Amino acid sequence: MVDTALIIEELCAGGAGSTLAQMFMLNPIFGGVSISKYGSDQMRREWLPQLCDGRMTFCMALTEPDAGTNSLELRTIAARRNGGWSLNGQKIWITGVADADKMLVVARTTPLAEAPKKTFGISMFMIDVDREGLSHQPIEKVGTNTLASSTVFFDNVHVRDDELIGEVDQGWRQLLDVLNTERIVTTAGLVGAGRLAIALGVAYAKERRVFGGTAIGAYQAMQFPLAQRWAELEAAKLLNLKAASLFDNGLPFGSESNAAKLIASQAASAVAEHAMQIMGGMGYSREMHVERLWRDARLFRFAPVSEEMILNYIATANLGLPRSY
Numbered sequence: 147m148v149d150t151a152l153i154i155e156e157l158c159a160g161g162a163g164s165t166l167a168q169m170f171m172l173n174p175i176f177g178g179v180s181i182s183k184y185g186s187d188q189m190r191r192e193w194l195p196q197l198c199d200g201r202m203t204f205c206m207a208l209t210e211p212d213a214g215t216n217s218l219e220l221r222t223i224a225a226r227r228n229g230g231w232s233l234n235g236q237k238i239w240i241t242g243v244a245d246a247d248k249m250l251v252v253a254r255t256t257p258l259a260e261a262p263k264k265t266f267g268i269s270m271f272m273i274d275v276d277r278e279g280l281s282h283q284p285i286e287k288v289g290t291n292t293l294a295s296s297t298v299f300f301d302n303v304h305v306r307d308d309e310l311i312g313e314v315d316q317g318w319r320q321l322l323d324v325l326n327t328e329r330i331v332t333t334a335g336l337v338g339a340g341r342l343a344i345a346l347g348v349a350y351a352k353e354r355r356v357f358g359g360t361a362i363g364a365y366q367a368m369q370f371p372l373a374q375r376w377a378e379l380e381a382a383k384l385l386n387l388k389a390a391s392l393f394d395n396g397l398p399f400g401s402e403s404n405a406a407k408l409i410a411s412q413a414a415s416a417v418a419e420h421a422m423q424i425m426g427g428m429g430y431s432r433e434m435h436v437e438r439l440w441r442d443a444r445l446f447r448f449a450p451v452s453e454e455m456i457l458n459y460i461a462t463a464n465l466g467l468p469r470s471y
């Protein structure tokens with residue numbers, strides 16, 4: 147995960163911006179982490195080589211119209227049928243479905259009303275995207291247009307028993323490993339995108355002269371927001387590498403990965419905004435690329451996890467304060 151984070155950061159800093167991190171969520175995280183940590187031996191043998199050489203691509207379907215931040219309230223249900231399962235429900239904002247072979251589906255195998263606790267009754271399945279009864283529809287969105295995001299419908303989709311990932315009804319804890327590594331990848335992309343926005347802003351500020359001979363980059367109003375965000379991005383990077391290293395060593399990493407994502411998403415979003423301010427009118431033109439970085443970075447303040455939920459998590463898990471919701 148440390149190697150992955152470093153590679154993603156450089157690719158994003160080199161011109162792609164934060165959207166590229168999403169591409170690294172699909173195969174290495176949604177496919178790679180789920181199968182390598184919780185898949186059967188047969189899944190590992192058959193699918194991981196195809197994932198590595200690019201023959202098999204993945205996506206993950208967790209979010210629903212009424213279950214985003216409150217993911218434990220998801221309603222997509224997998225009911226026992228004909229020695230397998232029958233899947234019914236709806237998902238939203240599922241990225242990469244149109245290009246994926248496999249979908250990691252998070253569903254209830256015990257309805258919430260019958261579960262002894264909310265975290266019980268969630269299961270993960272790895273199914274074929276082109277299966278009968280599964281349909282999807284792209285959503286028009288503000289940015290991150292490298293990959294489409296779609297609404298997905300399951301209408302009596304047959305799922306085989308051997309497509310279960312991990313243990314039935316115990317998928318919540320396994321899912322957290324997928325979600326928390328998704329944060330590491332997201333942060334790496336945001337640090338790279340932030341570096342790119344700083345580089346574009348600095349280059350423009352050094353050249354642009356508005357009142358006589360002084361370049362606008364000499365004005366502290368132009369400099370300070372760049373310097374502030376540079377410091378935050380460096381801090382986010384180090385915390386993220388700590389999270390990645392903890393994961394690589396099999397240690398808990400949730401607090402570090404979430405906190406790093408919080409800082410990185412705010413810093414990358416703010417620095418893209420400021421780079422646009424530095425460029426004045428030209429920042430608003432497509433030609434300068436900053437508008438793309440600005441649109442893309444905005445997403446990550448509320449996805450894949452919102453900054454409010456990270457603060458809730460830190461307040462309860464790290465500070466021991468009571469839950470407000």
Ligand SMILES: Cc1cc2nc3c(=O)[nH]c(=O)nc-3n(C[C@H](O)[C@H](O)[C@H](O)COP(=O)(O)OP(=O)(O)OC[C@H]3O[C@@H](n4cnc5c(N)ncnc54)[C@H](O)[C@@H]3O)c2cc1C
Pocket residue numbers: 206207208209211213214215216238239240241242287290295445448449450451452453454455458471
């Ligand atoms: C472009 C894009 C791509 C995505 N890709 C995927 C994907 O591939 N797979 C997938 O499963 N999902 C995906 N998502 C979904 C994404 O993870 C969710 O949008 C995100 O988790 C937020 O859920 P929500 O949109 O339902 O917001 P809501 O849950 O409706 O939250 C709305 C607001 O309320 C705030 N809020 C809610 N509860 C609290 C609280 N207790 N305290 C304080 N504030 C609170 C939230 O922080 C947020 O700001 C994607 C979303 C987008 C936009």
